[in-house]
Amino acid sequence: MPCKVSKKLKNIGQSSLLAISLGAALSLGGCGIIDKHVEWETVEPESYPILKAVGYAPIDSQRGDSESAKLIMAMRASKLDAYRELAEQVYGQRLEGNQSVSSLVVESETLKASVEGVIRGAEVMKAYPVGDNTYVTELSLDMKQVYDLYLTTAKPRRVKNVKYY
Structure with a gap:
């Protein structure tokens, strides 16, 4: 199901759009923003001069x-x-x-x-x-x-x- 927030907010100013879209992104998990888990590992060089x-x-x-x-x-x-x-x-x-x-x-x-x-x-x-x-x-x-x-x-x-x- 596509995210409907962007269609509703199309005609609002950019600064308002940013604040509203960030709030909407936090509240709407179905829009594809909060749907992954990332695992990290440390990076070590192969040699040290x-x-x-x-x-x-x-x-x-x-x-x-x-x-x-x-x-x-x-x-x-x-x-x-x-x-x-x-x-x-x-x-x-x-x-x-x-x-x-x-x-x-x-x-x-x-x-x-x-x-x-x-x-x-x-x-x-x-x-x-x-x-x-x-x-x-x-x-x-x-x-x-x-x-x-x-x-x-x-x-x-x-x-x-x-x-x-």
Whole structure:
């Protein structure tokens, strides 16, 4: 038996139609809207890579009153640089470019790059000075651990089975 609600509501405004049709859909099970049961299952990747990133920072360029203060700031900066590199690997990098030409001569050219994301589960593998003026931090990100952290919050699913009634 076809649903008669749509014929009756044909000439009503769209916003009213949406509100009424949603209400009607909830009250009329015979219109084909609430007539199935969906089973879900979690989806797990076949393999998990281990990402690695290295961050660098110059020691002498850091702000600070003493050499030890500059060293600590370089440690922090190199760690942030390594996290930025991990974020680039996980989320990619957004690039924006602009170029203006006048009389077939390039007048100005700009290129902006940015990255945004949340990195969870990264581990500092090594942190050490190199030479007299550079500090290096090496990070590792096990994507299996990231997936396990993701499962605790998102619970990804896919359709396992659909039963129509």
